[in-house]
Structures are given as structure tokens and as C-alpha cells.
Amino acid sequence: MDTQSVMVEKQKPVSGTSRKREKSEQTLAAIVAAAMHLTAKHGLQNLALGDIARQLGISKSGVFVRVGSLEALQLLVVDECERQFRDLVLIPTLSEKPGLPQIDAVVRLWIAHGGSMKALLGAHYESQAGEDVSELGRRLQSGMTNWRKRLEGLVAHALKLGQLRVDTDPGQFVFEIFGLMLGYLYDTRIAQDPRHQARALSAYYRTRSTYVSFGGGGL
Secondary structure, eight states, rough: OOHHHHHHHHHOOOOEEEEEEEEHHHHHHHHHHHHHHHHHHHHHHOOOHHHHHHHTTHHHHHHHHHHHHHHHHHHHHHHHHHHHHIIIIGGGGSSOTHHHHHHHHHHHHHHHHTTSOOOOTTGGGTTTTOOSHHHHHHHHHHHHHHHHHHHHHHHHHHHTTTTTTTTOOOHHHHHHHHHHHHHHHHIIIIOTTTTHHHHHHHHOOOOOOBBOOGGGOOO
């Protein structure tokens, strides 16, 4: 028996179960993508299985079978948003100089991607967690808290490098960044101001200027 015959003999046909699993995974991916699109338009809390079914041209029960519940789908959306936020905003800034240059890069990318809802984490949590004790509410609250702590860590490092005034409160600086980002998202989704990105960047650098030390810490 030659080598080619052995290879052909060893090849196993794709089973019906494998094909069904692959199709199911593709359908789930399409459901999550549709959910992301609808979330961008209407918000996470207004997501509905029926709307997704209509957009994909499948039955509502078909959506339910694959996601289990509306909250489960919302959690999948949060997972995807966090992945995109990490890939689009966090990872690209790791190569920046530490301190303010890294903070600047994070804010620039956050503004660039936040409006299109590709980066839901942080700015678009819209204070929905509040008194919500559901798993989704806890997840949103945890995500926002972790993101604020990460930013505070970057600000604290910039302070340590001497790039910020010695009386800088990292929590206050981050609070102001979050405040301007909420205003930015309002203009993006409600007012639809075509200058929203430029306004947000201007607001950030105006806020930043009140914290930068005169020495600059090597900036």
C-alpha cells in the first residue's frame, strides 16, 4: 500500500454530529453579532430575542434554544464587548511609554471605538448596574469597577513618574475622565453631534492640563 493510499485510508469523513455542531456554533456567532448590533442602537437593557430572530430570519425559539435566556445572551454580549475593548483599546496601548502617554493612548482609542459600540466596557455601562442584583447587574458593576481601578493604576504610575502634580488624586482624575466619556456617549447616541470625537478629546486634554506637573517627569 503506497503512502497516498494510507493517507486516504486514515482520513475520516466529517460526521453528521460535527456538521451540526459547526452549524450551531455559526448560528450562535450570528446571534451574538446581531445582539451586538442591536445593543449599539438601543442599549443592552432593551435587547429582545424576538428582534434578533427577525433580524436573522429565524424563529424566536431557535434563538432561545441556542442562548438559553435573554440574560445569558446579554452576558455573551458583555463577553464580546470586553474582548473587543481589550483588543481595540487595551492591548494596543501596552507598547506606549508608561505614564501619561499610555493614559492618553487609552483615552484616544476609547473615544475612537466607544461611539461605534465596539467597546462597550466602561463608558457604555450607563450606570445600569445600580441596584440591579441580577448576574448581569453584578457583571456590569464588576466590569466598570475593574476598569476604573485599572485607569487609577495608570494614573498612580504617572504620578510616581513625576508626570502629574504631587497633589493629584487618581480617583478624581479617573472620575473626570468617566464623566466626559458619558457626555461623549450622549452626543454620539442622542445628540449625534458630528464633532463629538473632537469635543471629547478637547475636554480630555483640558482636564489633563490641570493635573500635569510643570516638570513633566520626562514627557
